[in-house]
Amino acid sequence: MSIEIENVSKRFGAFAALEDVSLSVPSGELVALLGPSGSGKTTLLRIIAGLESVDEGKVLLNGEDASLHDPRHRKVGFVFQHYALFRHMTVFDNVAFGLSVKPKRTRPGKEVIRSKVFDLLKLIQMEHLWDRYPSQLSGGQRQRVALARALAVEPQVLLLDEPFGALDAKVRQELRRWLRQLHDEIHVTSVFVTHDQEEALEVADRIVVMNRGKVEQEGTPSEVYDHPANPFVFDFLGKVNLFHGRIDNGVAQLGGVRLPASGSSSGTDGSAVGYVRSHDIDISRHGSGSDAIAAQVRGVLRVGPLVRVDLLHAGGEQLEVDLSRDAADRLALQVGEQVFVRPRNVRFFVNDYQI
């Protein structure tokens, strides 16, 4: 089932949670709503589910105006961040709930419900825990039960509100890989909310980046990561270094070096900011050419597979560079030493946009 959101606005008192948001989710896709807290992503999800009403605009589910239906007729499965399991019911009863509250005419028989629930429990690898209460399960297990419960009614849309937000890092990674596989199997149109860019990049077919109640950019993970539409998206997806300078006649002056400003977002001249990802900066001891910027090493920190180097460049700005272990070992950088940095893939945004 496809989802169309047309010019939706929503206010809570004086706070505008959503401002004129339009979005379309084609049938069968797994879409991530990514943004910082307060960006309106959860509100948007709750509006799709019918748990929140819109002030303006429309939500179409399969081309049909959804405002005609309350949540229980929308055929959406909703998975909450804190699971929202029925804690007085066993795992089995939780998963069976959606089937057992169906009107008598369409309610499957007891045996059918039983076999269906056990199929789902098998899917989440928890058949042996069918008679446990939620309080006896771990966080990851609870979230899987919540997912099975939502899937039991065969929803046409699956909505997940920060589904892995309350889990620890390891379980989170396992579960999101599992969610991706599950989606590849059952192909139900899914929207999940997250503030974790890594999660969005890893799991989603498409990412919708939101900020302050508006959609900043929409696209595939590589589109939004490699071609951020604006400084906010650049900054929000991954670590970024800023070079403040000017653009004159297509040439950027940054920290004493001149770079061709081919990556400028607009052709205009003026003060500009160059954005470079932390892994798009080379460090060397020899400064040759006009594109090398002198810098001083301020700190070297090994973080798992990467080595993070803090630098202060000649323009007086902080830089953070991620090197692979190999590259770092070859350089053997010492704190306090003078080096040259060479940014690759600089994107320029002329200063009319403040972040």
Place this chain on the structure above:
Amino acid sequence: MARSLKKSHAAGWGNLPGFAPTMGYTLLCLLVVVLVPLSTLFFKAATLTLDEFVGAVAAPRVLASYRVTFGAALLAAVTNAFFGVIVAWTLVRYRFPGRRILDALVDLPFALPTAVAGITLAGIFASNGWLGKVLEPLGVKVAFTPVGIWLAMVFIGLPFVVRTVQPVLQEFDREAEEAAACLGGNRWQICTRVVFPLMFPAVLTGFTLAFARAVGEYGSIVFIAGNMPMVSEITPLLIITKLEQYDYAGATAVAVVMLLVSFMLLLVLNLLQKWSRRYAEQ
């Protein structure tokens, strides 16, 4: 340090400090306030022979008073459980002008001297009172009948249910209701299968407290009950009557029976309470 940890582990009491003084205080408190006074009841009652004891506690008039007391208390607790939940629901789920005042009113039965409550209720429901005037022509007699006893018990017991259910409703996980709605549950199914079962332990606690309070109530009931032997005489009143006749042993014998019955009922209610919360974390 290591040794003390090991030691307390061996004792099986974990290693939260302060166990000895707090447990000591708890025991002392229960001993002085509850156990010693109550045990003298048993000693006093034990001065009777078995025949005298049975004669004192199983006389027809006494048996009738048990029925009136426990029957009315149960009915009152059921009534309170029902209306208390509605009051708590209204106070928690809706926002309306005057809500705070209404909220404060709930506690009044706690604070009011019970005699005042009894006299007021009797005044209102007497055949020439405000409400009595209206009800009497309809054939409903409240004051000076067992109905009056029930009414007084409802009055003094209401805050217990409201005050135990209210916090549970306030803390209630609204997402569980939303989840149920997304799964296709209608309003009625959500209430009966999600909201009420989760509220039940609190309602049961409120019910138990209201019941215990009603069984022990004396002050307000004697003014409205009429106190007719065999009809509207409650056991606490009977005990007072016996005391006034200097039948101390007889009075304590009846008190002992009342105590035991109350204890048994409270025990059953507590077990039920435990069962109703079987899903909670240990």
